[in-house]
Amino acid sequence: MAHVLAFANQKGGVGKTTTVVSVGAALAELGYRVLVVDLDAQACATFSLGIDPEDVEICTREILIDHAAPKTAIIKTAESVDLLPATIRLADADAALATTKGREFSVRNALEPLQNSYDWILLDCAPSLGIVTVGALIAANSVAIPLQCETLSHRGVGQLLQTVADVRKYANPELKVAGIIPTQFDGRTTHARAVLADLPATYGVEVLPAIHRSIRFAEAPAAGRTVLSTAPKSIGAQNYRALARAIVAL
Numbered sequence: 001m002a003h004v005l006a007f008a009n010q011k012g013g014v015g016k017t018t019t020v021v022s023v024g025a026a027l028a029e030l031g032y033r034v035l036v037v038d039l040d041a042q043a044c045a046t047f048s049l050g051i052d053p054e055d056v057e058i059c060t061r062e063i064l065i066d067h068a069a070p071k072t073a074i075i076k077t078a079e080s081v082d083l084l085p086a087t088i089r090l091a092d093a094d095a096a097l098a099t100t101k102g103r104e105f106s107v108r109n110a111l112e113p114l115q116n117s118y119d120w121i122l123l124d125c126a127p128s129l130g131i132v133t134v135g136a137l138i139a140a141n142s143v144a145i146p147l148q149c150e151t152l153s154h155r156g157v158g159q160l161l162q163t164v165a166d167v168r169k170y171a172n173p174e175l176k177v178a179g180i181i182p183t184q185f186d187g188r189t190t191h192a193r194a195v196l197a198d199l200p201a202t203y204g205v206e207v208l209p210a211i212h213r214s215i216r217f218a219e220a221p222a223a224g225r226t227v228l229s230t231a232p233k234s235i236g237a238q239n240y241r242a243l244a245r246a247i248v249a250l
C-alpha cells in the first residue's frame, strides 16, 4: 500500500509545488515508486514535471468529477515519477463537487485503484481549504505543511491545523501531521533564524529539515525538471534529499 502524503497550506506561494516535485524526485532517486497528483488548477506541478497542461486529455478533474479511470490519466515523467496531471479545467471542481454525494471521498476513491502500484503518493494541494483540499486530507495518511520563514506566513497555519483536527474527527481519524517544512529559508537574516527557532514551540508539531532560499528553484520549472536534475549538487537539491530521507524515517 502506498503512503499518501498531502502537502497543504492555504497560503499561496509557500513552496508546496516545489516541495512536492522535488521530494518526489528525491524519493524516486532512493528507489521508491512515486506518484505526484496535481490537485491545483494552476497545474504548476504538471508544468514543473515537463508536461504542458494544454496537451493533457484526462486530468484530475475528469478523475474526481467524471469518474474517469485514474490509470488512463497517468503520465510518466523525466524525473522518474508518475504524474496525475491537472489542467485549468479543475478550476470548477469545488463547485461541481459541492452538489455531489460523497464529495468528501472523491480523492480517496480516485486513489484507491493506484494504492498497490506506488510506495508514495504525493498530493499537491491548491492554496485553499476548499472541497478538493479537504478531500486530499481525507485521502491522506499524513500531511506536511510547507511554511515560509517569515512572520506573516504563519497567518492561517492555525486554521489549517484546525481543519486537520476536524478531518480527524469526522472522516479520517488516522491522519497525521508529518510536520512543518520551513521553506525559502535565508539563514543570513536574524528574522528567518528567529522564526525557524520558534516553530516547534508555536505549533507543537515536528519541524522537518529546512529548504534554503535559492534562485535555482525559479529556474528549474522552465526546463520541466526539478532542481535535483538541473542543479544536482546545489544546496536546494541537497536540502530536498535530506527532507525525503527525513520523511521516509518518520
Ligand SMILES: Nc1ncnc2c1ncn2[C@@H]1O[C@H](COP(=O)(O)OP(=O)(O)OP(=O)(O)O)[C@@H](O)[C@H]1O
Pocket (backbone or CB within 6 Å): 011, 012, 013, 014, 015, 016, 017, 018, 019, 040, 042, 044, 125, 126, 127, 183, 184, 185, 211, 212, 213, 214, 215, 217, 218, 219, 236
Ligand atoms: N527554496 C526556494 N527558494 C527560492 N524560491 C523558491 C523556493 N521554493 C519555491 N520557490 C519559488 O517560489 C515560488 C512559489 O513556489 P511554489 O509554486 O512551489 O509555491 P506554492 O505554495 O505551490 O504556490 P501556490 O500556493 O500558488 O500553489 C515559485 O516561483 C518557486 O520557484
Ligand SMILES: [Mg+2]
Pocket (backbone or CB within 6 Å): 016, 017, 018, 040, 044, 045, 124, 125, 126
Ligand atoms: Mg502550488
